[in-house]
Amino acid sequence: MGFLRFAGFSVVRAWQGFWRNAMMSLAATATVVLMLSLLAALFIIISGLNSGLEFIESKVGVTVRLADDLPEIGRELIIRDAEALPGVATVTYVSPEEALERLREAYRAAGQELDTGGANIKLYSSLEITLTDASAGSSVAAALAEHDGVERILTKQDEYDALLGIINVIRTAGIVVVGLVGITVLFMIINTIRIAVFSRAPEIEIMRLVGASDSFIRWPFILEGVLCGLIGSLVTIVAVAAIWGPIQPIMVSVFQMPIAVSSQFLATLSLVLLATGLGLGALGSWISVRSYLAATT
Amino acid sequence: MPSLLRKPARPPDADAPVISMVDVGVTYPNGKVALSDVNVALAAGDFAFLVGPSGAGKSTFIRLLIREQRATAGTVTVAGRDLGRMRRGAVPGLRRRIGTVFQDFRLLPAKTVAENVAFALEVTGAPRATIRERVPRLLSLVGLDRHSGHLPSQLSGGEQQRTAIARALVHDPAILIADEPTGNLDPVTSWEIIQLLIGINDLGTTVLMATHNQEIVNAMRRRVLALEGGRLVRDEDAAAYEREY
Ligand SMILES: Nc1ncnc2c1ncn2[C@@H]1O[C@H](COP(=O)(O)OP(=O)(O)OP(=O)(O)O)[C@@H](O)[C@H]1O
Numbered sequence: 001m002g003f004l005r006f007a008g009f010s011v012v013r014a015w016q017g018f019w020r021n022a023m024m025s026l027a028a029t030a031t032v033v034l035m036l037s038l039l040a041a042l043f044i045i046i047s048g049l050n051s052g053l054e055f056i057e058s059k060v061g062v063t064v065r066l067a068d069d070l071p072e073i074g075r076e077l078i079i080r081d082a083e084a085l086p087g088v089a090t091v092t093y094v095s096p097e098e099a100l101e102r103l104r105e106a107y108r109a110a111g112q113e114l115d116t117g118g119a120n121i122k123l124y125s126s127l128e129i130t131l132t133d134a135s136a137g138s139s140v141a142a143a144l145a146e147h148d149g150v151e152r153i154l155t156k157q158d159e160y161d162a163l164l165g166i167i168n169v170i171r172t173a174g175i176v177v178v179g180l181v182g183i184t185v186l187f188m189i190i191n192t193i194r195i196a197v198f199s200r201a202p203e204i205e206i207m208r209l210v211g212a213s214d215s216f217i218r219w220p221f222i223l224e225g226v227l228c229g230l231i232g233s234l235v236t237i238v239a240v241a242a243i244w245g246p247i248q249p250i251m252v253s254v255f256q257m258p259i260a261v262s263s264q265f266l267a268t269l270s271l272v273l274l275a276t277g278l279g280l281g282a283l284g285s286w287i288s289v290r291s292y293l294a295a296t297t
Numbered sequence: 298m299p300s301l302l303r304k305p306a307r308p309p310d311a312d313a314p315v316i317s318m319v320d321v322g323v324t325y326p327n328g329k330v331a332l333s334d335v336n337v338a339l340a341a342g343d344f345a346f347l348v349g350p351s352g353a354g355k356s357t358f359i360r361l362l363i364r365e366q367r368a369t370a371g372t373v374t375v376a377g378r379d380l381g382r383m384r385r386g387a388v389p390g391l392r393r394r395i396g397t398v399f400q401d402f403r404l405l406p407a408k409t410v411a412e413n414v415a416f417a418l419e420v421t422g423a424p425r426a427t428i429r430e431r432v433p434r435l436l437s438l439v440g441l442d443r444h445s446g447h448l449p450s451q452l453s454g455g456e457q458q459r460t461a462i463a464r465a466l467v468h469d470p471a472i473l474i475a476d477e478p479t480g481n482l483d484p485v486t487s488w489e490i491i492q493l494l495i496g497i498n499d500l501g502t503t504v505l506m507a508t509h510n511q512e513i514v515n516a517m518r519r520r521v522l523a524l525e526g527g528r529l530v531r532d533e534d535a536a537a538y539e540r541e542y
């Protein structure tokens with residue numbers, strides 16, 4: 001009962017305090033919305049790029065073209081060496097006949113029939129190597145290039161490395177920008193609550209005089225800051241949900257991101273936004289209350 | 298029934314002073330000595346005036362009792378607790394045992410009389426039922442029944458001070474401390490406020506009132522503590538005080 005009264009008192013006073021200096025509170029809330037919008041954009045882009053990376057990772061492998069005149073014993077040697085290399089998962093031999101069959105399949109899939117014009121075309125034989133670690137592609141390729149009987153080596157390593165580089169740059173830049181805006185938000189909230197504390201100075205004096213405990217004096221202000229964070233994150237969540245419709249297909253097709261289809265993704269994002277908003281609000285008002293209410297008794 | 302076997306209710310330390318100062322001194326950080334070597338004791342139910350010229354240390358004396366500041370020397374004890382050793386967290390509990398009234402009333406201008414009194418209960422977590430029951434009772438005790446819905450700006454100085462007194466009594470304090478409560482009031486109104494404080498004292502509350510008003514002090518025939526330059530120069534009952542002035 002006592003706690004409910006305390007909680008009720010604090011929430012009501014926080015709400016009154018929020019609207020008492022509405023201009024300041026709304027400005028602080030607006031900065032929360034700005035910051036969380038940036039955070040949401042960063043979260044969406046990084047998630048998209050990450051799943052693009054995973055997609056490429058699953059495709060990254062090393063294809064080794066073998067010389068036509070390589071004897072079977074030489075091939076077996078290369079296979080054994082390849083299997084022993086770090087980062088290699090499987091090594092599969094693709095014979096010229098199989099390669100031709102695959103080509104036929106590919107044509108059929110496209111609705112055509114492979115027409116060799118009667119010629120007896122002969123394709124390369126090759127080894128298809130899958131990796132346990134996508135970043136091992138270059139070293140595997142380098143090691144196998146030294147073998148005689150290896151004609152050419154193909155990897156998707158360059159694409160993978162390029163995408164990884166882009167992700168790292170965006171992630172770093174994004175974290176810096178969101179961090180800087182986050183600091184601005186923190187200052188806005190600290191300032192808003194500081195003004196709220198000053199505007200309630202006569203009440204605080206009387207509260208102290210009549211024996212109100214510190215928690216009755218402090219918590220309304222902390223909750224007032226939390227309220228800025230709460231309203232800011234709810235506004236951002238509603239906005240993100242509203243524009244999610246057009247974004248979703250892009251995420252799926254451009255970034256190869258099947259997870260974007262599920263409602264789970266939006267739920268996770270909302271949770272991140274809510275936690276960040278509430279956390280910033282609480283932290284800012286806590287700092288303010290500590291520095292402007294601590295000294296006096 | 299076990300209760301029949303018990304002695305009448307009587308706190309174990311009923312004779313111990315409710316306020317006591319032993320060798321108390323206050324030196325402000327700027328070196329100003331506001332109180333020195335003050336020794337005084339007030340028993341439960343006492344009524345005392347605290348007098349002295351401006352700057353004698355009356356307000357400092359009062360701020361010590363509500364632990365708005367600490368003595369830099371000696372020991373201050375209120376309601377059995379050593380204020381020098383009191384933790385910060387225990388101060389609100391102390392303040393609920395002491396009602397305080399000031400010259401400038403310190404009412405919240407946007408709240409009505411009843412709301413000002415209720416505020417002191419709300420911020421200390423009192424249940425709604427307690428607030429509903431206690432506020433009208435206190436307002437009628439101080440004679441403000443008909444003004445409960447008025448704002449402080451719609452009241453006379455005396456009525457504002459009555460509101461402040463009602464607020465000071467919300468926790469049924471053992472002690473009521475007033476720092477120049479009549480300082481802003483005309484003589485007639487001052488007398489009414491004094492009568493009210495006497496009435497509260499008659500109900501068992503210890504009352505300490507700092508004042509400049511010589512006339513009131515002389516007429517009331519109560520105990521007088523006189524400060525001068527931070528020293529307690531006199532602690533006498535009214536008869537002795539009158540003989541000398
Ligand atoms: N915070 C402070 N810092 C330094 N000196 C102070 C402080 N507060 C009070 N004083 C000094 O201490 C002395 C006692 O002040 P106090 O306010 O207790 O006097 P008083 O008896 O209440 O006076 P008055 O009748 O004018 O209200 C004065 O000389 C005053 O200037």
Ligand SMILES: [Mg+2]
Nearest residue numbers: 355356357476
């Ligand atoms: Mg004074």
